[in-house]
Amino acid sequence: MSRYSAAERAAVDSRRVERVYSALSRVYDRGFDWALGPGRRQAVSRMAIAPGQRVLEVGVGTGLSLLEYPEQARITGIDISEPMLDQARQRAADLGRNRVELQQMDARDLAFDDDTFDCVLAPYVISVVPEPERVMREIRRVCRPGGKVVIVNHFLSEARVLSLLERVSTPLSQWIGFKLDLPLSTVTEAAGFEIVSIDRVNLLGLWRLIEMRPT
Ligand SMILES: C[S@@+](CC[C@H](N)C(=O)[O-])C[C@H]1O[C@@H](n2cnc3c(N)ncnc32)[C@H](O)[C@@H]1O
Numbered sequence: 001m002s003r004y005s006a007a008e009r010a011a012v013d014s015r016r017v018e019r020v021y022s023a024l025s026r027v028y029d030r031g032f033d034w035a036l037g038p039g040r041r042q043a044v045s046r047m048a049i050a051p052g053q054r055v056l057e058v059g060v061g062t063g064l065s066l067l068e069y070p071e072q073a074r075i076t077g078i079d080i081s082e083p084m085l086d087q088a089r090q091r092a093a094d095l096g097r098n099r100v101e102l103q104q105m106d107a108r109d110l111a112f113d114d115d116t117f118d119c120v121l122a123p124y125v126i127s128v129v130p131e132p133e134r135v136m137r138e139i140r141r142v143c144r145p146g147g148k149v150v151i152v153n154h155f156l157s158e159a160r161v162l163s164l165l166e167r168v169s170t171p172l173s174q175w176i177g178f179k180l181d182l183p184l185s186t187v188t189e190a191a192g193f194e195i196v197s198i199d200r201v202n203l204l205g206l207w208r209l210i211e212m213r214p215t
Pocket of ligand 1: 014018036060064078105122123130
């Protein structure tokens, strides 16, 4: 049995993830955008944001999605890593986006009232955070009933050989900031949502875009 409680392990994991992304902040766009850009763009367009709607992006990173949002939307982006947020702040300034608010915050403990947002987007973050179920509960809490939640992420494959490979590679992938073996059910079975659609996106369809409606 482990000497550490689940909460202590989650705190250690969270600090490690924060360190990894802080270290990657300056190279993140060059390293990852070619693979993750198409799914992110589809995710923003799937939200079909109406003028004046309030949008939360969980794990906003360097703010690559800011390029995609309509001008009139009121965007709040949160991330645990200040260096990632610094890149996002620079991008928001370069784009002249003054309706964007960027805050350092843990997705497991969102500092917003219930039902604050019309739409919540979580691109490539749910397999990065410790306690993804807790993050799903927080997303449900802050999104108003009838709003829109869009998650885009890689999940454990249904193909036997690939899933075996993903499971054995996860200890390594965690050191570069994400788990390869997160089951899709972590998202699709989260309480308080109706699933609208699940689509394959990005290279070889290895990522999923899940649209959900809080009930
Ligand atoms: C793979 S990056 C995705 C960034 C961005 N969403 C994108 O599409 O490029 C994961 C992001 O999640 C952030 N993150 C990790 N754990 C977090 C947490 N507990 N709360 C908020 N953000 C977190 C990381 O700092 C990093 O910026």
